[in-house]
Amino acid sequence: KNEVEQSPQNLTAQEGEFITINCSYSVGISALHWLQQHPGGGIVSLFMLSSGKKKHGRLIATINIQEKHSSLHITASHPRDSAVYICAVENNTDKLIFGTGTRLQVFP
């Protein structure tokens, strides 16, 4: 079993829909990251969380430390949001452990 599990693996949506991507982990962590990877490989760090909730534009990330779960929400999705979204946790030795990613396609 992977230490970081993401769901769903693939997600398609119509433009404007509200999207949720989930991440569950089984190890002790000091922080959790949400990353976005566009075709071609470039990775952008979206959020780093250690508690609570963060918001940036149409993106919202939440984390529940007790339940070892985080969600990434995209409001009013747009085709340019199409990408792979990766959850990664920093364990207690500051090593990053990655989930396998969620491939999102948003159609106009």
Add this chain to the structure above:
Amino acid sequence: KAGVTQTPRYLIKTRGQQVTLSCSPISGHRSVSWYQQTPGQGLQFLFEYFSETQRNKGNFPGRFSGRQFSNSRSEMNVSTLELGDSALYLCASSSLAGGLPDTQYFGPGTRLTVL
């Protein structure tokens, strides 16, 4: 502030050769981490350097090595290349101020193809 830069962006090598990839972190960042991304394995952690010292290492064979210079620039070397080493190699830097976890900033990656 300039972002993380990696050179070269694309590289083609043959089996048995060796390769050196370079990463320049964001100015002021002292931590540099390297990752390998392949379609089958996803993103895997290679190693992390901080102040010229390797602090963490992933589960990769000894053919994969790295180093960090006094200006925080880092190089990664892969010797005796195998077909399975074909991947996107990503470098990320963070400030790690006070030893606390910090946001990682990724470079664009070096796409290595081994023929």
